[in-house]
Amino acid sequence: MTIYRTRVLDVPDDPFSGGVLRSSDDCALAVVDGVIAARGALSDVRRGRPDDLVVDLRDGWLLPGLVDTHVHYPQVRVIGALGMPLLEWLDRCALPEEQRLADTGYAQVVAEEFCQSLVAAGTTTALVFGSHFAGAVDALFTVAERHGLRVTSGLVVSDRGLPEPLLTTPERAHEESLALACRWHGNGRARYVVTPRFSLSASEPMLEACAAAVADVDGAWFTSHVNENLAEVAEVGRLFGGADHYTATYDDPGLLGERSVLAHNVHASDVELDLLAGRRTSVAHCPSSNSALGSGLFPLTRHVDHGVGVALGSDVGAGTGFSLFKEGLQAYFMQRLLGPDGLPLTPAHLLHLATAAGARALGLADRVGDLSVGKEFDAVCLRPVRGTELDIGLRHTDSAEEALGKIFALASDADVADVWVGGQQIASGGFVRGVLPGGSGSPQSR
Numbered sequence: 001m002t003i004y005r006t007r008v009l010d011v012p013d014d015p016f017s018g019g020v021l022r023s024s025d026d027c028a029l030a031v032v033d034g035v036i037a038a039r040g041a042l043s044d045v046r047r048g049r050p051d052d053l054v055v056d057l058r059d060g061w062l063l064p065g066l067v068d069t070h071v072h073y074p075q076v077r078v079i080g081a082l083g084m085p086l087l088e089w090l091d092r093c094a095l096p097e098e099q100r101l102a103d104t105g106y107a108q109v110v111a112e113e114f115c116q117s118l119v120a121a122g123t124t125t126a127l128v129f130g131s132h133f134a135g136a137v138d139a140l141f142t143v144a145e146r147h148g149l150r151v152t153s154g155l156v157v158s159d160r161g162l163p164e165p166l167l168t169t170p171e172r173a174h175e176e177s178l179a180l181a182c183r184w185h186g187n188g189r190a191r192y193v194v195t196p197r198f199s200l201s202a203s204e205p206m207l208e209a210c211a212a213a214v215a216d217v218d219g220a221w222f223t224s225h226v227n228e229n230l231a232e233v234a235e236v237g238r239l240f241g242g243a244d245h246y247t248a249t250y251d252d253p254g255l256l257g258e259r260s261v262l263a264h265n266v267h268a269s270d271v272e273l274d275l276l277a278g279r280r281t282s283v284a285h286c287p288s289s290n291s292a293l294g295s296g297l298f299p300l301t302r303h304v305d306h307g308v309g310v311a312l313g314s315d316v317g318a319g320t321g322f323s324l325f326k327e328g329l330q331a332y333f334m335q336r337l338l339g340p341d342g343l344p345l346t347p348a349h350l351l352h353l354a355t356a357a358g359a360r361a362l363g364l365a366d367r368v369g370d371l372s373v374g375k376e377f378d379a380v381c382l383r384p385v386r387g388t389e390l391d392i393g394l395r396h397t398d399s400a401e402e403a404l405g406k407i408f409a410l411a412s413d414a415d416v417a418d419v420w421v422g423g424q425q426i427a428s429g430g431f432v433r434g435v436l437p438g439g440s441g442s443p444q445s446r
Contacts, residue, residue, distance in 0.1 A: 001030050001031065001032045001037065001049060001052045001053075002030070002031050002052070002053050002055060002423075003028050003029065003030050003031075003042070003045055003046060003052055003053065003054045003055070004028070004029045004031065004054075004055050004057055004062070004379075005026065005027070005028050005042055005054055005055065005056045005057065005058060006026075006027060006028075006029065006056075006057035006058055006060070006061075006062040006381070007023075007024065007025050007026070007027070007057075007058055007060070007061050007062065008022075008023065008024050008027045008029070008061075008062045008063075008371055009021065009022070009023050009061060009062070009063050009351065009400060009403070009404050009407075010022050010063065010064050010351070010355070010356075010370040010371045010372075011348050011351050011352040011355065011356055011370065012356065012369075012370040012372050014352060014356070014357075015346065015348045015349050015352050016304050016349070016352075019348070019352070020348060021347065021348040021351070021400060021401055021404060022370075023400030023404075025400075026041075026042070026058065027039065027040070027041075028040060028041060028042040028044075028045040028046065028054075029045075029062075029371060029377070030045045030046075030052075031377045031423050033423065034376055034377055034422040034423030034424065035374065035375070035376055035377065035423070036371060036372065036373050036374065036375050036376075036377055037373065038373060039371070039372070039373050042054070057381050057418075059383060060381040060382055060383035060417055060418070061381065061382045061383075061394070061403065061407065062371070062379055062380070062381050062382075063122075063351065063355070063379065063380050063381075063382065063407075064351075064355040064356070064368065064369055064370050064371055064378060064379060064380075065122065065123070065124030065125060065355070065368060065378030065379055065380055065419065065420070065421060066121065066122045066123045066124065066125075066324040066354050066355060066358075066380060067123070067124070067125040067126070067311065067312075067324075067354065067355055067357075067358025067359050067361075067362065067364075067368070067369065068118070068123045068125070068126040068127070068312070068313055068314050068322070068324060068358065069126075069127045069261055069263075069282070069284040069311040069312065069313045069358045069361050069362065070127060070129065070223070070261070070263040070284035070286055070313025070314070070315050071118075071126055071127070071128055071129065071313060071314045071315065071316050071319075071322070072094070072128075072129040072315070072316055072317060072318075073110070073111065073114045073128050073129065073130055073131065073136075073140050073153070074094075074097060074098040074101050074107075074110065074129075074130075074131050074136070075094055075097060075098070075316055075317030075318075076110060076113050076114045076117060076316060076317060077097060077110065077113070077317070078093045078094060078097050078317040079316055079317040079319070079320060079321060080317075080320060081093040081317075082292055084293065085229060085231070085293055085294055085295075086228055086229040086231070086232060086293050086295060086318070087229065087231055087232060089293055089318060093317070094317065094318070095162060095163055095166065096163075098131065098132060098166060099163060099165045099166060101131045101132070101133050101136040102133050102135075102136075102165060104133075104135040104136065104138075104139060107131065107133065107135060107136035107139045107140075108139045108142075108143070110136075110139075111136070111139040111140045111142070111143040111144075112143050114140070114143075115140075115143045115144050115146075115147045115149060116147075117316075117322045118147075118149060118322060119147060119149070119419055119426060119427045120322070120413045120416060120427070121314075121321070121322035121323045121324065121413050121416065122323075122324070122380035122382075122413075122416040122419055123149075123314075123322060123324060124149060124150060124368070124378045124379075124380070124419060124420075124421045124426075125149070125150040125151075125358065125359065125362065125364065125368060125378065126149065126150070126151055126152070127152045127153075127193065127221070127223060127261055127284070127313075127361075127362055128140065128151055128152065128153035129153070129156060129195060129223070130153040130154050130155055130156050130193075130195060131155070131156060132155070132156045132157070132158065132165075132166045132168070132197075133155075134155055134176045134179070134180060137153065137154065137155050137180055138180070138183070138184075140153055141153065141180075141183075141184045141187075141190050144189075144190065145187075145188055145189070145190060147426055148189070148421045148422070148424050148426045149189065149421060149426075150189040150364070150368070150378070150421065151189065151190055151191075152190075152191040152192070152193045152221055152362060153190075153192075153193060153195075154177060154180060154181070154192050154193040154194055154195045154221075155173070155176055155177050155180055155195065156195045156196075156197050157173035157177070157195065157196050157197070157202065157206060157209075157210065158196065158197045158201035158202055158206070159173075159201070159202060159203050159205075159206045160201055160202070160203055161200055161201040162197070162201050170203075170205045170206045170208070170209035171209070173206060173209050173210070173213075174209045174210075174212055174213050174216075177192075177194060177210075177213040177217075178213060178216055178217065180192065181213075181217040181220060185217055185219070185220065186219070189421070189422070191219070191220075191221060192217055192220050192221070193220065193221035193222060193223050194210045194213045194214050194217075194220055194221070194222045194223075194255075195210075195222075195223055195224065196210050196224050197224065197225070198224055198225040198226070198228075198232070198236075199224070199226075199236045199239070199240060199246065199249040199250070200232055200235055200236055200239065202224075204240070204253070207249065207250065207252075207253045207255065208253050210222070210253070210255060211253040211254045211255050214254075214255065215254075219259070220259070221259045221260070221261070221362075221363075222250075222255050222256070222257070222259065222260040222261075223260065223261045223262070223263070224250060224255075224262060224263070225262070225263045225264055226246050226247055226250070226262040226263070226264060226265050226268075227246050227247070227264060227265045227266055227267040227268050227272070228263070228264035228265075228266055228267075228290075228293075228295050229266075229267075229293070229295050229296075230267060230296075233246055233267055236249060244271070245269055245271060245272050246272070247262075247268070247272040247275055247276065248272075248275070250262070251275060251279065256275070256276070256279040256281045257279055257280065257281065258279070258280040258281070258363070259363060260279065260281040260282070261281070261282045261283070261284055261311075261361055261362070262276070262281060262282075262283055262284070263283070263284040263286060263313055263315065264283075264284070264285075264286060264289075264290065264295065264298075264315075265283045265285075265298075265303070266290055266295050266296040266297070266298055266299070267296060268299065268302070268303075270302070270306070273302060273303060273306035273308055274306060276306075276308045277306050277307040277308050280309075281308075281309075282308070282309040282310065282311060282360075282361035283303060283308055283309070283310050283311075284310075284311060284312070284313035284315075284361070285298050285300065285310050285311070285312055285313065285331060285353070286312075286313040286314065286315035286318075286319055286327070287312075287327055287330035287331045287333075287334045288314070288315070288319040288320045288321070288326060288327055288330045289313075289314075289315035289318040289319040289320075290334070291330060291334070292318060292319070292320055293318055297334050297337060297338050297342075298331075298334055299338075299341070300331075300334075300335055300342070300343045301335075301338075301341060301342065301343040304343060309357065309360060309361055310353065310357065311353055311354075311357040311358035311360070311361045312324050312327045312328060312331065312353045312354050312357070312358065313327070314327055321413075322413070323411070323412060323413060324354040325354070325407060325408050325411040325412070326412075327354070328350035328351070328353060328354050328408045329350070329408050329409055331345065331350065331353065332345045332350060332408070346401070346405075347401055347402075347404035347405040347407075347408060348401065348404070350404075350408045351404060351408075355369050355370065356369035356370050357369075376421075376422045376423065377420055377422065377423040378420060378421050378422065379418075379419075379420045380416055380418070380419050380420075381416075381417050381418040381419075382407060382411060382415045382416060382417065383415065383417035383418075384411075384415045385414065385415070388410075388414075388415075389410050390406060390407070390410040390411055390415055393406040393409075393410060394406055394407075417429065
């Protein structure tokens with residue numbers, strides 16, 4: 001057993017339903033076989049076990065591992081291309097880069113960059129938009145496994161509207177998806193998600209093939225994009241003249257359910273929100289991307305009022321980085337800009353959206369998302385560099401709520417000192433540790 005003595009912040013209960021921030025300036029967490037076995041005062045946790053190792057983290061702040069519900073693995077190298085709406089950005093930036101992942105060697109390097117970027121940001125769990133190429137998806141799962149990350153990903157499939165190298169057939173999409181799922185779904189921390197890029201590039205036969213793949217892989221997930229950009233919404237309406245709305249293009253073939261996550265949903269109708277709530281489908285809110293592409297202001301109030309679960313996504317590379325602290329801050333700004341239509345967000349809301357809400361959206365709420373007894377020890381320790389704005393701010397706070405607000409306002413990758421997944425420390429002091437059989441680690445320079 002290892003005991004971590006620390007200042008801890010988490011939000012075990014939904015603040016949109018009355019939950020509050022849970023905090024302690026001196027909390028002991030006992031971790032046994034990767035699971036939190038006890039939480040409380042050090043004297044109580046250590047009683048009867050005086051020889052157990054105690055790791056003192058009180059010079060930092062311990063939070064649950066962050067959960068990213070929408071991030072694109074092939075786009076890590078195109079972050080920061082500004083000044084374009086969605087469809088132009090896809091044509092000029094994202095899709096040319098995604099074609100390069102046909103080269104498996106190139107894809108392996110990108111997968112390493114991608115996973116190291118997740119770790120550097122304190123993200124321990126991610127729903128990852130994979131690649132259009134099966135070899136590149138294999139590379140992602142292989143690297144994520146080595147780093148010990150919790151990754152749900154899969155083959156991205158399209159059969160129209162994209163450059164020819166990114167297209168496939170419904171038959172091939174189904175076949176390759178099943179082969180990848182057979183290799184990776186349920187293998188360690190990996191899970192498979194069926195992933196049509198969006199209805200704009202997926203015909204009805206392709207979406208039916210996706211539904212068949214979901215049915216054929218026990219416990220498979222589904223993800224795609226919806227209602228991100230007004231021009232996209234209009235074109236989907238033209239292509240699917242028989243569908244009631246964009247969301248119906250996924251629901252009609254049976255793709256929506258509690259293991260489904262749709263990204264963006266900026267321009268949703270009330271009918272669509274009712275449908276998503278009824279299907280228990282979650283939405284990944286990606287505020288930096290929505291702002292950078294000019295997609296619109298996310299209607300969080302309407303999602304919450306309709307009972308649609310919402311979590312945060314970085315949407316790299318239209319999003320401007322991997323940090324969910326930055327996404328939380330941008331979500332806060334976005335709701336402020338909506339004025340009376342916005343939902344005022346507290347620091348507790350932001351931490352919930354970046355952790356427990358994502359765990360719930362990904363069906364992992366019984367394992368991760370907060371630091372309660374019985375949960376796996378997925379955690380991130382923030383230790384700001386002395387003299388930085390965050391360090392100064394945290395040394396002069398009057399409450400845990402104020403400290404958490406400063407973390408979301410000021411924290412960056414540089415403040416992420418240590419990262420654990422399932423009790424295994426996968427990053428410490430600028431080093432990423434590859435996870436080996438038996439839980440040991442070998443440091444690799446970041």
